[in-house]
């Protein structure tokens with residue numbers, strides 16, 4: 285897939301006067317200076333000629349430190365806060381406009397610059413710890429049933445109509461978002477489903493955006509390094525469910541967080557209970573019943589019943605009960621976004637696979653085990669992924685996994701313990717170690733593994749993810765299942781500031797080719 289740089293804006297650029305911007309948003313600006321703005325950017329490396337550069341105060345640096353770079357790349361004006369403006373005196377020779385909190389304003393500024401493109405697109409936004417990507421793709425499948433051209437914004441890709449580029453993150457910065465929406469308008473795309481991360485909400489990336497329907501999947505332990513505690517994390521998520529950002533909501537009430545969100549919501553809410561034993565099963569407007577896991581382990585069927593007695597027989601095309609949940613939420617989201625219920629259910633049932641989400645890379649045959657790639661990288665997601673795979677595994681369950689560096693350290697031993705409890709053969713390896721020593725991350729995981737399995741039986745460690753995958757293939761017999769978790773679709777592995785091209789699916793396929801070519805020597809325990 286094409287890397288994203290330079291491919292995200294409409295061909296016909298806007299042209300808006302800085303003086304109009306200053307007037308519209310009551311900014312502080314030097315008198316008498318005007319320039320024409322044809323775009324907006326938040327990172328200096330993404331600046332294109334004619335852009336307004338937003339120099340924002342960051343967690344580590346101030347964007348004003350990079351204004352010079354932005355101007356050299358062609359920025360014609362800078363939007364910043366008072367301390368940025370002070371730092372820029374005599375540094376850049378373009379107009380500097382000042383707002384007390386430019387990050388909060390940036391979404392609205394971007395929407396204004398591009399002529400409010402979101403108004404021309406039916407928008408579904410999905411948030412929650414797990415299931416955003418899967419649900420977003422299911423929603424897209426349903427939207428396609430009534431919209432000729434659709435778009436997807438999320439972790440895996442940015443897709444507008446038929447064109448897709450790699451996504452830099454789950455939810456792009458506000459200027460990129462509104463640029464994408466303008467591109468959609470230009471290309472006749474009339475519906476978009478997007479993932480909304482908690483970081484995006486906290487950092488104002490959804491400023492200037494009101495989605496038609498906002499969806500909530502669940503809240504589980506993750507990102508506590510950024511949000512502090514679960515209440516802080518919940519508070520960030522719930523800021524999507526306010527009139528400024530969403531017209532209505534579809535909230536999964538399988539957990540207490542969903543119930544809490546629905547209870548406090550100021551916008552109309554459709555609650556969905558996707559398990560008969562879930563927290564909101566008795567009170568939810570929409571309910572899933574009769575969920576049956578398919579015998580081939582591929583999909584599941586279920587009945588979805590609505591508040592007005594409507595009922596459809598529906599299906600999830602991916603294994604596991606979590607995907608019943610994602611499919612049910614997606615059907616209700618698409619229905620509330622204007623897709624007839626039966627049509628939405630049918631489209632979700634036939635949705636194509638989602639890259640890196642329970643993706644079947646190698647099918648079981650007389651020589652090879654079933655091999656899957658899954659993005660589970662939180663304790664809860666790991667439990668659910670392993671539980672989903674067990675029923676379709678006649679032999680042993682072999683897992684290759686690790687945990688990210690520079691992120692929530694507390695979950696590492698927990699992940700180790702879960703893998704030791706629910707899988708048979710473990711290959712502990714690296715994920716994205718980032719700035720941390722990879723061996724210390726593995727050591728923390730192995731501590732959890734030992735707590736569950738003190739004799740260290742069938743536990744292996746490898747300092748190379750490629751070799752770990754190969755080792756798993758070597759160890760597995762045809763009746764076993766190999767599942768590689770944690771990185772999903774990711775096209776790179778981040779080690780010490782360098783992004784190496786790496787992908788679990790490719791590594792599995794390479795390991796299969798190597799196995800076909802002859803015996804190998806993997807890295808052992």
Ligand SMILES: CC(=O)N[C@H]1[C@@H](OP(=O)(O)OP(=O)(O)OC[C@H]2O[C@@H](n3ccc(=O)[nH]c3=O)[C@H](O)[C@@H]2O)O[C@H](CO)[C@@H](O)[C@@H]1O[C@H](C)C(=O)N[C@@H](C)C(=O)N[C@H](CCC(=O)O)C(=O)O
Nearest residue numbers: 326327328340342343344345346347350453454455481483
């Ligand atoms: C923790 C976090 O989200 N940080 C975001 C934050 O960065 P920051 O405050 O640390 O920025 P900084 O490095 O101090 O720099 C300050 C300013 O200088 C600018 N700058 C910096 C360097 C440079 O060369 N040129 C330049 O212009 C930066 O764009 C920034 O505006 O603001 C920046 C833009 O203003 C974001 O790019 C950055 O996201 C970073 C890249 C990131 O990795 N974010 C992740 C954690 C994230 O957002 N993840 C979620 C998904 C989470 C999940 O569900 O798994 C996502 O939506 O992708």
Ligand SMILES: Nc1ncnc2c1ncn2[C@@H]1O[C@H](COP(=O)(O)OP(=O)(O)OP(=O)(O)O)[C@@H](O)[C@H]1O
Nearest residue numbers: 413414415416417418439606641658659660665669
């Ligand atoms: N509804 C769900 N509840 C719990 N776990 C889930 C659910 N849906 C998917 N998962 C698990 O979480 C993993 C990530 O799923 P998905 O990519 O759809 O979520 P996400 O919210 O987009 O994650 P991220 O924000 O980290 O990209 C899956 O690979 C699966 O193991």
